[in-house]
Amino acid sequence: xxxxxxxxxxxxxxxxxxxxxxxxxxxxxxxxxxxxxxxxxxxxxxxxxxxxxxxxxxxxxxxxxxxxxxxxxxxxxxxxxxxxxxxxxxxxxxxxxxxxxxxxxxxxxxxxxxxxxxxxxxxxxxxxxxxxxxxxxxxxxxxxxxxxxxxxxxxxxxxxxxxxxxxxxxxxxxxxxxxxxxxxxxxxxxxxxxxxxxxxxxxxxxxxxxxxxxxxxxxxxxxxxxxxxxxxxxxxxxxxxxxxxxxxxxxxxxxxxxxxxxxxxxxxxxxxxxxxxxxxxxxxxxxxxxxxxxxxxxxxxxxxxxxxxxxxxxxxxxxxxxxxxxxxxxxxxxxxxxx
Amino acid sequence: xxxxxxxxxxxxxxxxxxxxxxxxxxxxxxxxxxxxxxxxxxxxxxxxxxxxxxxxxxxxxxxxxxxxxxxxxxxxxxxxxxxxxxxxxxxxxxxxxxxxxxxxxxxxxxxxxxxxxxxxxxxxxxxxxxxxxxxxxxxxxxxxxxxxxxxxxxxxxxxxxxxxxxxxxxxxxxxxxxxxxxxxxxxxxxxxxxxxxxxxxxxxxxxxxxxxxxxxxxxxxxxxxxxxxxxxxxxxxxxxxxxxxxxxxxxxxxxxxxxxxxxxxxxxxxxxxxxxxxxxxxxxxxxxxxxxxxxxxxxxxxxxxxxxxxxxxxxxxxxxxxxxxxxxxxxxxxxxxxx
Numbered sequence: 001x002x003x004x005x006x007x008x009x010x011x012x013x014x015x016x017x018x019x020x021x022x023x024x025x026x027x028x029x030x031x032x033x034x035x036x037x038x039x040x041x042x043x044x045x046x047x048x049x050x051x052x053x054x055x056x057x058x059x060x061x062x063x064x065x066x067x068x069x070x071x072x073x074x075x076x077x078x079x080x081x082x083x084x085x086x087x088x089x090x091x092x093x094x095x096x097x098x099x100x101x102x103x104x105x106x107x108x109x110x111x112x113x114x115x116x117x118x119x120x121x122x123x124x125x126x127x128x129x130x131x132x133x134x135x136x137x138x139x140x141x142x143x144x145x146x147x148x149x150x151x152x153x154x155x156x157x158x159x160x161x162x163x164x165x166x167x168x169x170x171x172x173x174x175x176x177x178x179x180x181x182x183x184x185x186x187x188x189x190x191x192x193x194x195x196x197x198x199x200x201x202x203x204x205x206x207x208x209x210x211x212x213x214x215x216x217x218x219x220x221x222x223x224x225x226x227x228x229x230x231x232x233x234x235x236x237x238x239x240x241x242x243x244x245x246x247x248x249x250x251x252x253x254x255x256x257x258x259x260x261x262x263x264x265x266x267x268x269x270x271x272x273x274x275x276x277x278x279x280x281x282x283x284x285x286x287x288x289x290x291x292x293x294x295x296x297x298x299x300x301x302x303x304x305x306x307x308x309x310x311x312x313x314x315x316x317x318x319x320x321x322x323x324x325x326x327x328x329x330x331x332x333x334x335x336x337x338x339x
Numbered sequence: 340x341x342x343x344x345x346x347x348x349x350x351x352x353x354x355x356x357x358x359x360x361x362x363x364x365x366x367x368x369x370x371x372x373x374x375x376x377x378x379x380x381x382x383x384x385x386x387x388x389x390x391x392x393x394x395x396x397x398x399x400x401x402x403x404x405x406x407x408x409x410x411x412x413x414x415x416x417x418x419x420x421x422x423x424x425x426x427x428x429x430x431x432x433x434x435x436x437x438x439x440x441x442x443x444x445x446x447x448x449x450x451x452x453x454x455x456x457x458x459x460x461x462x463x464x465x466x467x468x469x470x471x472x473x474x475x476x477x478x479x480x481x482x483x484x485x486x487x488x489x490x491x492x493x494x495x496x497x498x499x500x501x502x503x504x505x506x507x508x509x510x511x512x513x514x515x516x517x518x519x520x521x522x523x524x525x526x527x528x529x530x531x532x533x534x535x536x537x538x539x540x541x542x543x544x545x546x547x548x549x550x551x552x553x554x555x556x557x558x559x560x561x562x563x564x565x566x567x568x569x570x571x572x573x574x575x576x577x578x579x580x581x582x583x584x585x586x587x588x589x590x591x592x593x594x595x596x597x598x599x600x601x602x603x604x605x606x607x608x609x610x611x612x613x614x615x616x617x618x619x620x621x622x623x624x625x626x627x628x629x630x631x632x633x634x635x636x637x638x639x640x641x642x643x644x645x646x647x648x649x650x651x652x653x654x655x656x657x658x659x660x661x662x663x664x665x666x667x668x669x670x671x672x673x674x675x676x677x678x
Contacts, residue, residue, distance in 0.1 A: 133582065143519060146526060147527045178571060179567075179571075180482060180485070180566075180567055188485035189485075191567075211571075211574050212571045212572065212573065212574030213575065214578065215579070216578055216582040217582070228518075228519055228526065228530075229568055229571055232551045232568055233551065233572065233575045235519075235550050235551030236551035236554055236575045236576050236579070237551075237575050237576075237579045238551075238552055239550075239551055239553065239554060239556075240554075240555055240575070240576045240580055245583075247611050248607075251608060254607055257603050260600070261600040261603025261607075262600070262603075262604060264599055264600025265590065265600035265601060265604060266600075268590025268591065268593055
């Protein structure tokens with residue numbers, strides 16, 4: 001395909017517009033990946049120091065949605081907000097994907113309203129990436145559906161596998177169901193029912209239940225769960241990692257010898273922190289819509305924004321939406337040969 | 340009170356009987372805390388090298404329940420197993436508390452059958468301890484009830500507060516509800532309903548929702564959740580910590596300089612690992628029964644076993660069961676002044 005065009009909300013996130021614009025600059029490759037910065041034109045121009053480097057364009061959207069606004073109401077009442085204009089880009093045809101570090105709730109609502117579900121998809125779901133031992137692990141759903149039905153988890157499994165293949169380049173991803181024991185009978189009512197459906201579903205390499213402690217190992221490449229449990233697990237892993245790195249810094253500051261030790265180990269620990277950093281994978285993909293929507297962390301730096309744009313571009317290039325439609329959409333042939 | 344007597348399953352856990360017996364030896368204080376080792380008498384004698392130090396006694400129980408046996412069936416069919424005899428000690432009156440590192444499911448089932456629920460308690464729940472920044476944090480339910488009702492979570496809050504006060508020595512514990520956002524409206528159907536009930540409940544210092552990333556901080560001292568989410572969060576935190584420490588060892592082994600750094604930092608990181616180690620708190624307390632039952636990790640070392648026995652003794656000394664009965668039992672005065 002030709003140029004991939006990405007709409008990027010320049011006003012969203014704690015560090016907008018400067019870090020967003022810097023991230024766009026890092027991700028843009030003129031003639032290959034072009035970024036449309038969406039927001040107040042004057043503010044964006046200022047953040048870019050008056051220049052408009054090749055690969056970047058600006059789309060004026062004067063209004064703002066704040067983090068604490070009720071998402072659905074804000075989206076309805078602010079059609080000229082950077083979030084709503086960004087999310088509308090795909091349907092209006094001036095971009096292939098939308099990225100925002102603004103209010104996640106508002107961006108997901110605007111994306112769902114604008115891009116619509118792929119026919120046959122019961123619920124869109126959020127795919128987040130965990131930097132596990134053997135490579136990136138996809139956790140789906142990371143927070144979009146707090147009380148899903150078991151058959152929705154089967155669709156999440158398909159969508160997560162499409163994402164792992166198309167966006168992360170994982171070959172033949174193995175899929176696990178997050179539960180509290182490896183035996184099929186372990187778990188709550190939802191996971192027990194979902195386990196049965198997943199075990200019978202063709203086209204998924206379902207290996208059974210996995211546990212919270214498996215999330216950083218490489219047993220599976222896709223972990224399926226409901227959005228409540230997924231969000232708790234993701235934030236628990238992030239919080240634990242952050243706290244341990246903080247405590248290691250404290251331990252290194254204890255006395256001159258430990259300080260020397262900390263300095264000698266600094267590069268290794270820094271590499272590790274970068275690897276474990278949620279920013280490495282930039283953001284969560286909303287899957288199941290007829291378009292690509294990536295919700296970046298509110299605290300995103302330029303690195304996170306650039307990575308989110310690169311992931312969005314991968315999704316466009318490998319047509320993750322077409323892949324999802326083929327596997328779980330209404331047009332999908334459900335008589336796939338049983339694996 | 341006089342001597343506290345603890346029944347300890349000498350045959351339960353991956354490292355039984357040697358580590359269990361060594362843990363008993365470390366925890367016993369003749370005339371204060373006495374441990375009854377339950378299991379095959381010959382095997383226990385051998386593990387103790389033929390001696391029976393003061394503070395220890397042996398109760399013969401010839402049968403074993405394996406990790407992979409179906410808990411309820413195993414408990415019914417093996418009345419002479421070390422797990423069933425240990426759990427039966429409190430009701431039979433020859434010990435004040437029961438501790439086992441054997442099959443958690445079987446031990447919890449045996450404890451529930453034998454000790455019975457405190458009248459008025461809807462469901463017993465497992466309290467686990469997370470070594471958070473400001474001190475030990477109680478997570479309840481850590482895995483006993485996978486699909487509880489909202490009113491059960493209110494009882495878990497009371498039981499967790501009793502445990503934090505009596506066993507961990509926390510003064511006036513603050514209680515949070517594990518959810519996916521701080522606002523009361525965030526979460527699944529269970530947490531939204533539980534939030535309303537908790538906010539209206541007298542006698543609990545309920546501060547609202549907390550998130551997975553708050554589990555290692557000191558926002559609250561008790562976190563309430565369902566047993567499915569609690570178990571996933573606990574194992575995610577443990578798995579993340581273990582993986583990061585493993586990666587730091589790998590980073591330290593990279594070259595002579597990083598090795599030197601690792602050596603200089605070793606004590607600090609080791610202290611940290613000990614602090615983050617699940618073994619530090621020895622095991623999970625089953626609350627809501629008319630007796631104290633502590634389920635230790637299957638992989639428990641002597642340190643974990645000794646700590647589990649010490650926690651059990653604290654629970655006996657401070658009468659955590661009486662406290663729970665007073666706060667949530669049928670005899671409790673429900674007209675406690677609103678805090």
